[in-house]
Amino acid sequence: MSDRKLPRLLQTPAVVLLLIWMLIPLGMTLYFSFIRYVLNSLRRPEWTSPSLSNWRGFGNYQFVLNNKDFLFAIQNSLVIVCSILFLTVILGVLIAVLINKSFPGQGIVRVLLISPFFVMPAVNAVLWINMILDPVLGLQGLAVGGINGVITSLQNAPGVGWFFSLWPQLEPISFRATQTSAYAVIIMVTWQWTPFAVLIFMTSLQSEDQQQKEAAVLDGASTWSQFRFLTLPHLSRPIAIVVMIQAIFHLSLYAEIEIVSRGNGNKNLPYLIGEFANNNIGAASATGIFAVILANIVAIFLLRMIGKTLME
Amino acid sequence: MYLKNALRAATALSLVTATGALADGHAKSLTIAIVNNGHMINMQKVAEAYTEETGVQLEWVSLEEGVLREQVTSDTATGGGQYDIINIGMQEAPIWGAAGWIEPLEFGAEYDVDDILPAMRAGLSHEGTMYAAPFYGESSMVMYRKDLTDAAGVTIADNDSWDNVKAAAAAIHDPDNGVYGACLRGKPGWGDNMAFITTVVNSFGGAWFDADYKPTIDSDEWRAAINFYVDLLGNYGPPGSEGNSFNEILALYNEGKCGMWIDATIAASFLEVDGVAYAQSPNAGNPVGANWLWAWAMAVPAGTENAEEAKAFIEWATSKEYVQAVADHPEFGWAKVPTGQRASTYANADFQAVAGFASAELAAIESAAPEATDLKPYVGVQFAAIPEFPEVGSAVAQEMAAALSGAKSVDDAIAASQDAADAIMREAGYY
Numbered sequence: 001m002s003d004r005k006l007p008r009l010l011q012t013p014a015v016v017l018l019l020i021w022m023l024i025p026l027g028m029t030l031y032f033s034f035i036r037y038v039l040n041s042l043r044r045p046e047w048t049s050p051s052l053s054n055w056r057g058f059g060n061y062q063f064v065l066n067n068k069d070f071l072f073a074i075q076n077s078l079v080i081v082c083s084i085l086f087l088t089v090i091l092g093v094l095i096a097v098l099i100n101k102s103f104p105g106q107g108i109v110r111v112l113l114i115s116p117f118f119v120m121p122a123v124n125a126v127l128w129i130n131m132i133l134d135p136v137l138g139l140q141g142l143a144v145g146g147i148n149g150v151i152t153s154l155q156n157a158p159g160v161g162w163f164f165s166l167w168p169q170l171e172p173i174s175f176r177a178t179q180t181s182a183y184a185v186i187i188m189v190t191w192q193w194t195p196f197a198v199l200i201f202m203t204s205l206q207s208e209d210q211q212q213k214e215a216a217v218l219d220g221a222s223t224w225s226q227f228r229f230l231t232l233p234h235l236s237r238p239i240a241i242v243v244m245i246q247a248i249f250h251l252s253l254y255a256e257i258e259i260v261s262r263g264n265g266n267k268n269l270p271y272l273i274g275e276f277a278n279n280n281i282g283a284a285s286a287t288g289i290f291a292v293i294l295a296n297i298v299a300i301f302l303l304r305m306i307g308k309t310l311m312e
Numbered sequence: 313m314y315l316k317n318a319l320r321a322a323t324a325l326s327l328v329t330a331t332g333a334l335a336d337g338h339a340k341s342l343t344i345a346i347v348n349n350g351h352m353i354n355m356q357k358v359a360e361a362y363t364e365e366t367g368v369q370l371e372w373v374s375l376e377e378g379v380l381r382e383q384v385t386s387d388t389a390t391g392g393g394q395y396d397i398i399n400i401g402m403q404e405a406p407i408w409g410a411a412g413w414i415e416p417l418e419f420g421a422e423y424d425v426d427d428i429l430p431a432m433r434a435g436l437s438h439e440g441t442m443y444a445a446p447f448y449g450e451s452s453m454v455m456y457r458k459d460l461t462d463a464a465g466v467t468i469a470d471n472d473s474w475d476n477v478k479a480a481a482a483a484i485h486d487p488d489n490g491v492y493g494a495c496l497r498g499k500p501g502w503g504d505n506m507a508f509i510t511t512v513v514n515s516f517g518g519a520w521f522d523a524d525y526k527p528t529i530d531s532d533e534w535r536a537a538i539n540f541y542v543d544l545l546g547n548y549g550p551p552g553s554e555g556n557s558f559n560e561i562l563a564l565y566n567e568g569k570c571g572m573w574i575d576a577t578i579a580a581s582f583l584e585v586d587g588v589a590y591a592q593s594p595n596a597g598n599p600v601g602a603n604w605l606w607a608w609a610m611a612v613p614a615g616t617e618n619a620e621e622a623k624a625f626i627e628w629a630t631s632k633e634y635v636q637a638v639a640d641h642p643e644f645g646w647a648k649v650p651t652g653q654r655a656s657t658y659a660n661a662d663f664q665a666v667a668g669f670a671s672a673e674l675a676a677i678e679s680a681a682p683e684a685t686d687l688k689p690y691v692g693v694q695f696a697a698i699p700e701f702p703e704v705g706s707a708v709a710q711e712m713a714a715a716l717s718g719a720k721s722v723d724d725a726i727a728a729s730q731d732a733a734d735a736i737m738r739e740a741g742y743y
Contacts, residue, residue, distance in 0.1 A: 038740070039385060039389040040385075040407060040408075040413075041699055041741070042410060042411075042699060043740065043742055044740075044741045047741070048389070048411075063739055067732075067735070068728060068731065068732055129555070134555075135550075135552035136490075136551060136552060136564060136569060137569075145490070172551050172552070174551055174553075174554060174555060174717065175552075176554050177555075177713075177717035177718075178554070178717045178719035179717065179718075179719050261500070261713075262501050262504075262706075262709070262710070263500065263706070263710055264709075264710045264713040264714060265713075265717075275703065275706060275707075278382075278385070278703055278706075279699055279700060280739070283739075
């Protein structure tokens with residue numbers, strides 16, 4: 001036996017296990033996506049068990065493509081992921097730079113900043129939509145009601161009443177509506193994931209070259225130039241990592257969408273799969289394959305981007 | 313088959329070693345999947361007496377409605393055999409019975425099957441055989457604040473016309489003081505907004521499908537009903553109605569924000585506001601009636617090995633004795649008994665004394681007709697008892713929520729609903 005054969009032989013069980021681990025679910029999904037398979041049917045009981053005789057070719061894919069929400073779901077997936085990435089990276093960098101300086105109570109502030117990350121997604125959604133964003137009983141509703149009350153009382157006040165009578169009454173926004181539910185999801189997920197970005201950027205900032213900074217100060221560089229030409233380049237690698245990890249996580253958002261709007265005006269591919277999986281396993285599997293393709297496209301772009309940053 | 317048995321044996325063995333339940337060789341254990349609402353949670357305590365009496369151990373798996381439905385559907389469809397008893401509703405019972413997923417239920421004379429309200433039995437049966445026993449049942453009715461209607465000088469009668477209801481809602485609508493005329497469901501979901509919307513459509517004479525199971529959502533009846541619904545809720549409902557279902561509206565009502573609410577009769581027992589009056593659901597003249605019919609029921613999946621014990625437990629849990637046991641239980645009493653399933657409960661004087669809504673609830677349930685008729689060729693009142701309905705219902709539900717929040721016109725929402733429903737029914741091989 002040559003030198004390289006033994007290590008390879010010893011690796012085989014792990015590699016085989018890994019292949020089985022990945023390939024069996026993927027293979028089953030592929031198989032189901034090409035056959036007629038529903039959990040229950042009164043008209044066609046033969047479709048209720050997975051069998052090759054129910055072969056359908058690309059029929060499931062066609063059905064999914066013709067679904068009125070399919071393109072919208074892909075588009076919405078990307079809108080949600082990109083918005084969250086954009087917001088968390090910007091907020092994360094700003095907050096990390098701000099709290100990197102030492103100030104009294106730093107420890108407590110850092111713990112408080114990071115705590116949203118430990119809230120479970122479903123709890124996060126319930127909390128935001130019912131207690132903060134609700135237009136009647138939530139913080140938003142109470143605040144809008146309060147402001148309107150103040151305006152009304154000022155309108156009746158002598159002297160300044162004419163001025164305030166020009167002010168409009170505020171209307172609370174319903175964040176479960178078709179037009180706004182995606183914003184609610186973006187707000188709550190951004191709130192939850194900004195701490196993650198802050199955490200990574202903060203760690204990275206601590207390794208920033210202080211001598212270089214001092215030299216810049218001596219040369220009379222402004223705070224902005226220091227940030228622009230020293231801190232930001234230093235953060236490019238952690239930014240790439242935050243973007244990649246978050247993109248993977250947010251492509252599979254589910255709990256927030258379910259709790260905020262039940263897919264009304266706001267759904268992504270996982271949510272669409274969930275809707276099909278009620279009965280039509282074939283269509284759900286076909287959507288699953290589409291989701292795998294989408295995730296791979298996103299991953300290729302991200303890996304290129306990150307590969308570049310890491311090579312530099 | 314061998315593998316399945318081996319797996320089962322291994323699981324059983326590990327369970328036995330873990331719990332030591334096989335000590336006397338007779339102790340049986342039943343795994344029961346229940347929905348996590350009040351009556352079922354109470355059952356876990358009341359059933360301790362059952363375990364004492366019979367020695368049957370009960371393992372409860374309590375899940376949220378949607379999760380339970382998903383779990384139970386996949387487990388039952390694939391013959392997983394995880395549960396011995398499952399909670400299912402009226403939508404599932406007749407279909408699953410027809411598919412042979414759940415076992416037919418036949419109980420002894422003492423069970424008094426004729427005591428179960430006929431509408432409940434009809435909704436849980438397939439071709440005359442009962443497949444699930446009702447644990448509690450409900451219909452819908454109007455609940456409104458008498459103080460507000462009196463102050464506004466309007467009245468709401470039983471089976472009032474929708475126009476009168478709208479006029480009453482307009483009269484008590486006072487958003488500046490935080491009171492909204494009508495609180496109705498708007499949250500998308502076949503069991504959420506569609507439960508209410510379907511009853512409105514029924515009362516306008518519309519139906520989900522025609523005799524060939526072609527969707528009839530683009531009919532004039534639907535259009536009239538949806539226009540009415542969007543108009544009523546959009547003008548006289550609380551802001552954010554597209555996010556409200558039962559629990560949200562209950563919270564609003566108890567905060568004093570709702571003048572009128574049309575929803576499940578079970579709500580009446582949770583209302584903490586004084587001076588609530590009840591009326592039978594409004595109607596636009598359709599004999600089918602305008603109130604829904606629902607039951608949470610218990611069934612035995614065909615895969616279980618403990619079918620006999622499971623049936624015996626269901627016989628107990630849906631019997632008159634169970635109702636009595638809840639009433640006698642030190643923690644509960646007559647105000648907490650499950651209702652809507654048996655005539656004898658409503659005949660009980662102690663129950664009538666604590667439940668002001670009893671007669672209205674019974675009347676609503678008795679007037680609901682789940683059977684297929686010429687007007688609607690499917691079983692079910694606020695849903696159709698076919699396997700594809702949840703998919704159709706959710707798709708339409710989202711369109712209706714879009715119409716309510718103004719993102720789409722009613723006509724566009726109806727056209728999109730019809731197309732989506734048509735695609736799903738075609739896909740399912742109906743035509």
